[in-house]
Structures are given as structure tokens and as C-alpha cells.
Amino acid sequence: MTRLLQYVLVLVGLTVASLITVPAHAERIKDLGTFQGVRPNQLTGYGLVVGLAGTGDDSLDYATQGMKGVVARFGLTLPQGINPALKNAAAVLVTADLPAFSKPGQRLDVTVSALGKAKSLRGGTLIMTPLRGADNEIYAMAQGNLAVGGLGVSGADGSQVSVNIPSAGRIPGGATVERAVATGFDTAPTLTFNLAEADLTTALRVADGINRTFGDQRAQATDAVSVNIAAAPGATDRIMMMGMIENIEIKPADAAAKVIVNARTGTVVINGAVKIHPAAVAHGKLTVSVNESPRIVQPAPFSRGQTAMEPSSSISIDQEKKPMVNFKGGASLTDIVKAVNAIGASPADMVAILEALKQAGAMKAELVVL
Template identity: 40%
Template sequence: MRAWYATAGGLALALCLAGSAAAEPIRIKDIGKMSGWRDNALNGYGLVTGLAGTGDSSRNKTARQSIANMLSRFDLTIAADDVQSRNVAAVMVTATLAPFARPGDAIDVTVTSIGDARSLVGGALMLAPLKGPDGKIYALSQGALSVGGYKYDMNGNVTQKNHPTVASIPGGAIVEVGVASSAADERSSVTFVLAEPDYTTASRVAAAINGKLGGQAAVARDGSGVDIQIPAGRREHLTDFLADIENVMVEPDRRAKVVINERTGTIVSGGDVRISKVVVSQGELKVSILTDNTVSQPWVIGQGGPGVQSLAVSNSRVTVEETGGAGYVTANNTVGDLVQSLSRLKTNTRDIISILRAVKAAGALHAELIVQ
């Protein structure tokens, strides 16, 4: 029988109660950013050369046409149908342009195959322009690929590690056009935006900034943004002012969440997510059917007259085993307590997930249950 009992003094079966950990103050720069700071997506099309016969096949007209177009820039005229190389692969190139990027900065790029190439191991990206959503070129990328895997096949035998058709080039793109970002936009105020909107946290951020600057310089506009007035004497040194704001300490509020991934059997929960009084019953039904095949022979071989012969007999046995038990969980216990106790009882992760979902449905789990 499986059972767990939570009491005021402890939990039976040697469960250690984990007290709710008090939230520690952190810098506000770790829970949000100033409005106007954003990354910009770049993408482009290119060719990877130098592959050892693992590139796009001759059936891929995109790669063949791209090779012919590339050679035409070097005063070489060749028809696309005449290209038969398997050492080239057509790829898409993506990168992220950080805020305040300046010309000459190096950024990382990701290269992905769009054809039927088997592997990008050993290849090098030819010069490829990276464009923004507005169609303008912001960076140029090229260089040797770094692939964290491989794939080799011969005579029907395949050996593969990780994903060989996706690669990266650390620092493989050079910024040509920077991004002009101004935190204040020549205004007298800035807005701090929380990464996870929450009214309580926004109010605490405004109070902490006011305690640092004095007065009522910061006002929580809503659960996401906090408006901050820039003092007239500090507008000429805006960077120093924003650095002081970023390092203000605040104790953020946290919503209770339990995240469950049924595909991998992963459960992630805050250690202080509470469970109300609830009774849980969990059991398993095991049915075993065994069949014994025997042969019945006549008492005297060769006697008994016509029609007497050996007879095959099947004897079946059905066994039903039911295991499981019920548990009573009192108040002031957490999800961590329950999961720890079930783990010590050697309850598998799938059963724990089912129990947590049932506890949530019963209204005893005071947290948002997220199933991925």
C-alpha cells in the first residue's frame, strides 16, 4: 500500500518539509528593460561550399541556379543544368542585431540547410548579406561553419550524431549599419518595462526608485510599465542616471506556477506553491493471464479402439493484483513536499503528473498549472 500523510509536525515516511524560501531583493535590470531597447531579426540567403559530397543533389534546382549566378559574378558563364556538384548547399542565414549595435561589431549567425544536403560538416559560408524586415542590408556574413554533429552513410549503413544540417558561425557577421537607439528619445522621461507584467512588482519597482531618487519621480503606469521622470540636472549624463536606476534593488512578486512537460516527464514548481487539504487515492490494476498447454494421452497406447487419440488441453489462470492507497494531505504543505514524498515512495513521474492534475482539478492546488 502506498500512503503519505502530512501533519502539522511533519510528514510521515521520513519526508523533510521544505519551508517557503523568502524572495531576495534583486536588481531591477534583471526583471526588465528600458522601453526602446529591442533586438532586431536579420536573415539572408547564401551558399555553403567545401562539403565532401554531402551537399544538395542535382535535383535541387535552387542550389544549381545559385552556383551559376555566383560564378557569373566572376565572369564565368555556365548553365544551371550543367552544374553537377554535390559539394555545395543552399542555406538560410539568420542573426540577431542587438540594440546599440555599431558598424564593425561582430555578431553570431546561424546557418540552416533548405535543400536536401545530408550534412554541413566542413563547409564554409560564402559572403551573404543579411537584411532586416525593411529590406535593407545591415550585416555581411561569411566564414567556416561550426557543426555540433555529423552524418555518414554507406551501403545502407548510417551513423549520425546530433543535427548536422544546422550550423553556427561565432562572430560570423560584421555589422554594416548600426541601430540608432535612444533610451529617452529626447524626452524628459523613460519607461521601464517588466519582462513579466505584474501589478505588485510594478508598484514595488516604482517605490524602490522613488526611495533612491526621492520624491515621486517614478509612477507605475500599469502592470507592465513604470514611468520615470529624468531630473533636469541629469539629462546631460543620461547613461549614469540609467545605470543608477538599473542597480536599484527590489523584491519582485512571483505568481505561483507548476509547469508539467508530459513528453519528457518533467515537473518544475516553485518551492512555496501551497496545497490545501485534500485526499488522494492512487492505485494500479495488474491483470496476468497465464496459459499452460498440455497433451492428454490414452492410458494404454494402441488400445481403446478407433477414435482414441491424444488430446491437447489448454489450462488458463487469471490473476488480478490491485495495489495503491489513499493519502490525506493537510494544509501548509507545498508541491515540493508532495513530489518529494511520492519520489521516495518510488512513484513514477507519469503518476505524479496525474496526481498533480487531479489535485488541481479538485481546487486544492493554488497555482497556475501549465501543461506543455
């Protein structure tokens, strides 16, 4: 049986399996991670935006050097000691992501951000700018008119009004790929699939799902993130196998029990894996109020006394009584929410209750404070 026929049979099996009811919470392997080497690469470049309506850099040296470099391409040389007024130009940084398998001639979206004190890039045009990768090689060339969503207006008295961010913009399809990045996936001894989140159980289930689909033992989990897959060399066979693997559906492992607390906003998130061991919780508020009501005292007639102020204070204590809540063993997320609502706890109070439960050993969950 040829390898192509084997892949066709596997593809037919996957199609038939997709028509059968999938277990709850099953997810495709492609949604759980990526193949090693198949990833985007970041590109960065330094350029010059021209055509601004007086909102560019005033006397930034980087912009002046950039302007000299631009005119030098056309055989022009600015006189020594003379720096052009660059109100209509701005020095910028250009960034883009080069997707995996990008080929020369394909277009990329680029982001253009002002480097100096340019007030706005609205109406500007980016001059041809090379985009370099981490190896300092040129992989794309960018040029085009900017689309700026922000707006900035200033008055003669120094007052300013800004809407969004006018000093940054986008050029859809503003860069052309000049060089492809070698991924090496077609020549590597094995393929490696990396999970987005480390989990030993999920890694084992991914390897088991691949082996059951292809009917052999080609996949092996090496750690909590990586699954190595034996594959014949050659781009055609590997692309076909990778496409089939991405569409295999498995049931990921349940997430670890966690309680996430955002201390700045008071947001508390409890995932469904959190369980509470037997515990009793009592929560109440003690309010102490001190009211000052000073009185003015007048002297008796012909007493040669003086008007005086007599302090008068009243102190009251109000203790709000809340019932004690008893958590039974194995209490779920629903039980926790009901109990917290029953005692009228605010998000801040809930954090204190959860911390106390964890200190008492009644909550076996990781408490993460953002």
C-alpha cells in the first residue's frame, strides 16, 4: 500500500469520524498548539514619513539623517551645515509579522509609529523602507500611504485635543516579501508538536490520538509540551500528514484548580476545578461611627465671661450579623457562589474568605493575584 493511499484512507476515516457525535469538550489538535518551526517572524525597520501638514518632527537629528539618506538615493547632496526644516516629515519605526511559509511577492500589513515628537502622521506617506529580521537580513520592503485612526489638534495658546493615537498608523498590504524563511520542517528527522499550555495529560492524549488515527506508534510525548512524530522526509508527505493531525479531535485534560484575583479592579475568577473541603465560614462587618456636634455656650449677663464652644461627641457601633455557612466536603463552584452571596460578601471580602480557606487547608487551589 503506497503512502498516498494510506493517507487517503486516514482522511476518509477522519471524515466518517466527524459525522459521529463528538465527546463533550473535544477540541482539534490545531487549537491546542503549533508545529515547531511553523511560526511567524517579527520584522522591524527605520523609515521616514513625508507629506505631513506641519505635524512632523521639528529638528530631530534622526529625521534629518533620514532625509539626507533619501535624497542621496537620487544622487542629490544637501549642502554641508544646512539641516532642512522637517515639519512635514517624521522619523518612524516600521514593524510587521512575516507569517510562516511566506513567499516572495506576497503582501504584509505594516504598523508605522513615530519615533520623535511628531504630533500626527495623518496624510503621510512612508518612503521605501527595508524590514529586517533578527538576523539583520532584509526580508521585506515597505512603502505606502498611512491610514491613521487618531486625530490631534492644537491651538496657538498651547491647548491640545487628541482623539485616539494620531502618532501611529497602519498600511494594509504595505510591504512586499523579498525573501522566504526556511522552516526546515521537511528535512528535520521528526516533526514536533508543541502545546500552547504545558500539561502532561494533554500531551499524552495528543500522542494517543495521533497513534489511534494512523494505526501505529509514530507519536511519542517527550514532556509536558512536546510530542515528537516520526515522518518520512519530503514536503508533500509531511504537509498531508500535518493537515490530518491538525483535524484530529481529542479531549484535553481539565485545567488545574485556580482562583484568579485582580487586586486593582477587584475581579475574582474561580474555575470549575476548585473544590472545598469541609469548613465553616462566618463573615460580618463592624462599623464604628463618631459624630461631632459642637455647641456654642453664651456667658451669663454681667459675668464678664466669653462665648465658648463646647465639644459634643457621640459614638455608635453597628455590627452586621451574618450567618455562618457550612461548606460540605467536595463543594463545587456553584456551592461557593451561593454561599458567598448568602453572606453578602463583596469581591474584596471574597478574596479574604478564599485566602482564609486556603490557609485553613480547606481549599486545594492555586491563588493567583494579578
